[in-house]
Amino acid sequence: MQKSKKVVIIGDSAFAEVAYECFTHDSPYEVVGFSVESAYLTKDTLFGLPVVPYESIESHFTSAEVEFYAALVYSQLNRLRRRLYEAAKRKGYRPASYISTKAFVWPNAVIGEHCFIFEDNTIQPFAQLGNNVVLWSGNHIGHHSVIEDHCFVSSHAVVSGFCRIGAASFIGVNAAVGNNVTIAADNWIGPGVTIIHDTEPAQLFKGNQPEPTKVSTHRFFKLKES
Structure with missing residues (x-):
């Protein structure tokens, strides 16, 4: 894919590494470096690119030429990602988004800024995503549903039609939200939970997590103990 924009990734964690792969191989963005707050700076380079102190990011990347993405997960109930996203904007940097070419986004769906949408997500007609939202792989966002700002939706969750997910909420792997349900702000919906x-x-x-049965797998499948 032809590169027409530049982005610096805030963070150097596993999500930052994944974001580098996605931006590099499936977006018009060229990743030019990483930035981490000085208290957490442990390396000088990542993937051959500089990792610079966030406090002096302006000395390394100009806001006129480089956009940013804060690659943080749901730490502090999404507060950490929100803080760095808002701080970078105050520094004058424009937020970048990533939408996988393997995601299905209906043309009239509304996607806010600084969103990261992984592969195999389905976003149906009239759905809306706020700012600073992460949809990990394989979720279903139903028609006319709204995901408010700063939310994180893990993999293979189902948000049915006419739902609203309140700001800064987290939805775990394989969770499900029924039709016409409102999840209030700052909720944590654990893996496999149905609301x-x-x-x-x-x-x-x-x-x-269910309790294990008293019968071991070896006994159930008639295996000899090794």
Whole structure:
């Protein structure tokens, strides 16, 4: 894909490494470097590119030429990603977004700024995503649903039609939200949890791992102990 823009990635974690791959191989952006707050700076380069202190990022990358993406996950209930996204904007940098070419986004869906949409996401007609939203791989965002600012949706979650996901909420792997349901702000929906009624702000819904049976896999499948 022809490169027509430049981006600096804020962060050097696993998400930053994945973001580098996505921007490099599936976007019009050329990654020119990384930036990390000085207290967490542990390396000088990553993928042969400079890792510079965030406090002096202007000395290395000019806002007139370079956009940014803050590649942070859901740390502090999405507060860390929000803080760095808003701080970089105050420095005058424009936020970049990534939308996988393997995602299906209906033409009238509305996507905010500084979003990261991985492969195999389906975003149906009239859906809306706010700013600073992450959709990891393979989610379904139903028609007329709204994902508010600063949310993080893990892989293979289902948000049905006419739903609203409140700001800064997290939706775990394989979670499901029924039709016409509103998830309030600052909710944590754990892996595999199904929500069918509206929630209150700052609620946490945990996915419970089942207890193992008393019969071992070796006994169940009649295997000899090694």
